[in-house]
Amino acid sequence: MSLVPPSNFPGQRLRLGVNIDHVATIRNARGGAHPDVLRAAHLAADAGADGITAHLREDRRHIRDSDIDRLMSEISLPLNLEMAATEEMLAIALRHRPHAACLVPERRQERTTEGGLDVVGGYDHLAPLIGRLNDAGIRVSLFIAPERDQLDAARKVGAPVVELHTGRYADAEDAAEVEMELARLADAARHAEAIGLECHAGHGLRFDNVVPVAALPQLRELNIGHFLVGEAVFVGLEGAIRQMRVLMDQARAI
Numbered sequence: 001m002s003l004v005p006p007s008n009f010p011g012q013r014l015r016l017g018v019n020i021d022h023v024a025t026i027r028n029a030r031g032g033a034h035p036d037v038l039r040a041a042h043l044a045a046d047a048g049a050d051g052i053t054a055h056l057r058e059d060r061r062h063i064r065d066s067d068i069d070r071l072m073s074e075i076s077l078p079l080n081l082e083m084a085a086t087e088e089m090l091a092i093a094l095r096h097r098p099h100a101a102c103l104v105p106e107r108r109q110e111r112t113t114e115g116g117l118d119v120v121g122g123y124d125h126l127a128p129l130i131g132r133l134n135d136a137g138i139r140v141s142l143f144i145a146p147e148r149d150q151l152d153a154a155r156k157v158g159a160p161v162v163e164l165h166t167g168r169y170a171d172a173e174d175a176a177e178v179e180m181e182l183a184r185l186a187d188a189a190r191h192a193e194a195i196g197l198e199c200h201a202g203h204g205l206r207f208d209n210v211v212p213v214a215a216l217p218q219l220r221e222l223n224i225g226h227f228l229v230g231e232a233v234f235v236g237l238e239g240a241i242r243q244m245r246v247l248m249d250q251a252r253a254i
């Protein structure tokens with residue numbers, strides 16, 4: 001199995017990838033150019049983001065092809081391109097060669113990414129696609145539920161990185177459910193490390209729920225978007241990102 005070299009993000013702290021999809025959602029509501037995703041990406045860099053994440057959905061409901069063109073040519077931070085495991089998206093990734101490609105499941109009818117990629121069931125479809133991304137030097141990450149069988153399949157299929165879907169944790173309705181979902185994430189993060197996968201997490205993370213996740217020592221990166229863009233309405237994007245950074249560092253006692 002050929003794995004691409006280790007991530008080239010700087011430093012050892014827990015990295016923050018700022019997802020700018022929903023800057024584009026607001027822009028698209030009026031069909032113009034404001035707010036500009038590139039400006040958001042530059043601001044995120046100034047505020048301490050370690051990377052930019054953008055999900056080019058098949059229906060282009062937020063990020064568009066032209067956004068990826070501009071992000072690739074004009075930002076200095078690494079781009080993590082979230083994409084469906086399709087030939088169309090593979091061609092786009094191979095053309096742009098972003099730092100990372102995160103394969104996510106997509107359903108046109110869903111409001112947001114509802115579950116993790118089924119690596120176990122989709123193994124035969126995913127293997128050649130991941131092989132081509134690996135061969136192009138693009139760091140492949142698989143957005144999966146925190147389940148050991150999915151992690152084992154991710155390792156076997158040749159992905160160097162997994163991103164644990166934190167949506168169930170974020171949506172948990174009482175303390176017992178929060179504990180249970182956190183325990184699933186903790187177990188998955190430990191298992192990822194034990195089998196040699198770099199482990200990231202994200203989806204639905206906010207100021208009030210990020211600390212227990214950021215404290216999981218095996219995690220190397222969090223990707224956070226929707227909350228930061230919403231909070232920017234009140235405190236500005238830079239303020240929201242800085243506050244998230246503080247909480248993540250506090251969780252690691254940096």
Ligand SMILES: CC(=O)[C@@H](O)[C@H](O)COP(=O)(O)O
Nearest residue numbers: 021055082104111112113203
């Ligand atoms: C895969 C994922 O979690 C992100 O892409 C994030 O959810 C923002 O995009 P959507 O809200 O369109 O799912």
Ligand SMILES: NCC(=O)COP(=O)(O)O
Nearest residue numbers: 019202203204223225226
């Ligand atoms: N992969 C998760 C991500 O990029 C951000 O998710 P969210 O914070 O927008 O829910």
